[in-house]
Amino acid sequence: MKRxxxxxxxxxxxxxxxxxxxxxHWLNFNDTGMSLMELSHRSADYEAVHNEAKELLTSxxxxxxxxxxxxxQGGASLQFTMIPMNLLPKNQTAYYALTGIWSEKALKExxxxxxxxxxxxxxxxxxxxxxxxEQIEVPKDAAYLHITSNNTIYGTQWSSxxxxxxxxxxxxxxxxxxxxxxxxxxxxxxxxxAQKNLGPSGVTVVIIRKDLIKEDAALPTMLSFHTHAxxxxxxxxxxxxxxYLLSLVxxxxxxxxxxxxxxxxxxxxxxxxxxxxDQSNGFYRGHAEExxxxxxxxxxxxxxxxxxxxxxxxxxxxxxxxLNGHRSVGGCRASIYNAVPLEHVMELTKxxxxxxxxxx
Ligand code: PMP
Numbered sequence: 251m252k253r254x255x256x257x258x259x260x261x262x263x264x265x266x267x268x269x270x271x272x273x274x275h276w277l278n279f280n281d282t283g284m285s286l287m288e289l290s291h292r293s294a295d296y297e298a299v300h301n302e303a304k305e306l307l308t309s310x311x312x313x314x315x316x317x318x319x320x321x322x323q324g325g326a327s328l329q330f331t332m333i334p335m336n337l338l339p340k341n342q343t344a345y346y347a348l349t350g351i352w353s354e355k356a357l358k359e360x361x362x363x364x365x366x367x368x369x370x371x372x373x374x375x376x377x378x379x380x381x382x383x384e385q386i387e388v389p390k391d392a393a394y395l396h397i398t399s400n401n402t403i404y405g406t407q408w409s410s411x412x413x414x415x416x417x418x419x420x421x422x423x424x425x426x427x428x429x430x431x432x433x434x435x436x437x438x439x440x441x442x443x444a445q446k447n448l449g450p451s452g453v454t455v456v457i458i459r460k461d462l463i464k465e466d467a468a469l470p471t472m473l474s475f476h477t478h479a480x481x482x483x484x485x486x487x488x489x490x491x492x493x494y495l496l497s498l499v500x501x502x503x504x505x506x507x508x509x510x511x512x513x514x515x516x517x518x519x520x521x522x523x524x525x526x527x528d529q530s531n532g533f534y535r536g537h538a539e540e541x542x543x544x545x546x547x548x549x550x551x552x553x554x555x556x557x558x559x560x561x562x563x564x565x566x567x568x569x570x571x572x573l574n575g576h577r578s579v580g581g582c583r584a585s586i587y588n589a590v591p592l593e594h595v596m597e598l599t600k601x602x603x604x605x606x607x608x609x610x
Contacts, residue, residue: 405549453491
């Protein structure tokens with residue numbers, strides 16, 4: 251069977267090895283006589299999977315001891331609510347860097363729960379760039395600064411993080427976690443829906459510095475980080491299948507040489523696509539400013555609306571999936587997350603060059 255050229259933005263391509271491995275154990279996991287989905291989440295067999303996923307993530311990202319990993323549900327979107335609920339006291343203000351629609355959505359939810367302010371915004375330029383991180387300043391008594399490390403819709407990505415900020419830095423890394431090495435100790439909290447770089451949808455990973463986890467009896471039980479931290483994310487039934495597949499994706503990342511190995515391949519994939527755009531003499535136009543370009547989502551348009559439409563139609567016929575831009579911005583977007591093979595990116599570059607040759 252030929253695998254599709256899958257450039258979906260999320261849920262997105264998974265490594266073929268992960269799917270094969272899951273298939274291998276589908277009917278009989280670990281000689282239990284049942285599938286993983288049928289195991290009790292209180293069983294030793296499941297708990298081993300759960301804890302292995304945490305250990306693999308800890309080693310891949312060198313997560314220090316003073317951090318807790320949580321496996322939650324509700325997607326990254328529920329974190330837009332849980333974060334201010336848990337980390338924004340009434341007498342403080344949370345700052346948000348606006349670099350796209352997802353950061354706007356995070357801000358909107360926080361504004362319903364407490365005082366918020368915008369630290370910096372690139373909305374005036376249609377979110378085509380990431381503001382200079384060195385220029386970001388936040389009052390010392392702020393609750394936290396929230397950023398979106400990779401803007402899935404606009405195709406921009408922070409290449410360095412704010413250093414002049416003394417309050418906890420919180421990052422939505424839904425679309426670039428594990429794509430490049432990061433220093434976790436610089437963050438108060440990192441969160442990511444799994445369905446781009448970590449696995450299937452259904453689980454959201456939260457990496458939180460332990461001193462930020464506070465018991466607050468006034469919070470709804472399920473929306474408190476403390477509830478999940480004190481029960482190893484087993485307070486209620488976790489999404490066991492999604493966490494199992496996450497553990498397999500993490501094993502696969504390790505086999506690629508860890509995050510460093512993956513980053514090298516990601517750089518190469520992104521370079522091939524941006525080279526086609528840059529060498530097209532304006533036939534393809536990238537949305538993001540060069541220094542803010544994402545290595546995960548490559549966004550571009552063609553010279554006219556009609557040509558863009560024709561490109562997307564022909565690409566679809568040629569077997570490329572998911573190249574339409576987000577419905578809010580249009581154009582084209584190639585999402586090239588960790589699991590998208592280099593060969594598929596090369597096929598796309600070939601297709602783009604050929605389309606240009608025929609249509610200019
Ligand atoms: N943040 C970012 C950066 C995203 O790309 C997305 C989804 N595309 C979300 C948040 C929302 O994630 P979810 O659908 O898991 O709530």
